[in-house]
């Protein structure tokens with residue numbers, strides 16, 4: 751990670767009064783609790799603040815206002831806290847690791863969010879591959895949480911949600927982006943060096 755990203759991550763933690771800056775491997779944390787998900791997971795790292803905002807800048811304001819933001823692999827909650835500064839209907843996070851879930855829960859409860867626009871934040875401890883996703887329009891955020899097989903299962907669960915609406919996918923470090931090709935009617939809206947934005 752470049753020094754500038756590390757510095758802005760530390761500044762985020764300082765300004766919001768939280769701890770999100772860390773690099774951790776799930777299998778080192780709690781192999782039994784995460785089970786099979788650990789074999790498919792990458793590692794925990796918080797999203798670079800500027801990249802998150804730049805990806806979200808491709809989503810029109812009207813789409814944000816009618817959507818639930820979903821962080822697939824919420825980690826310590828940085829992306830959820832950043833999303834709460836936008837006018838989403840709800841911010842929803844799914845995290846499989848019990849200890850990261852606990853840290854995120856504490857971070858969400860105690861954060862000083864400078865310009866909060868969404869107050870409805872929900873965090874669940876679950877496996878994103880088989881989780882229930884909120885109905886309606888979604889902005890789905892993925893910061894390279896897992897391998898192709900887990901991504902395929904997760905995309906199928908999202909597509910199969912009740913009362914599905916428009917789905918935006920913001921995929922940072924999209925190493926398994928070929929999996930998106932399997933989604934019907936997918937439009938690539940933007941491609942940056944660090945991530946892609948797509949819509950169905």
Ligand SMILES: C[S@@+](CC[C@H](N)C(=O)[O-])C[C@H]1O[C@@H](n2cnc3c(N)ncnc32)[C@H](O)[C@@H]1O
Nearest residue numbers: 791795796797823824825828846877878893895
């Ligand atoms: C690179 S971190 C991203 C953290 C957060 N989204 C952010 O941007 O700050 C990926 C996260 O995905 C979680 N994860 C991996 N596999 C998962 C699964 N099957 N279900 C839910 N979370 C998972 C990891 O525990 C980790 O916290």
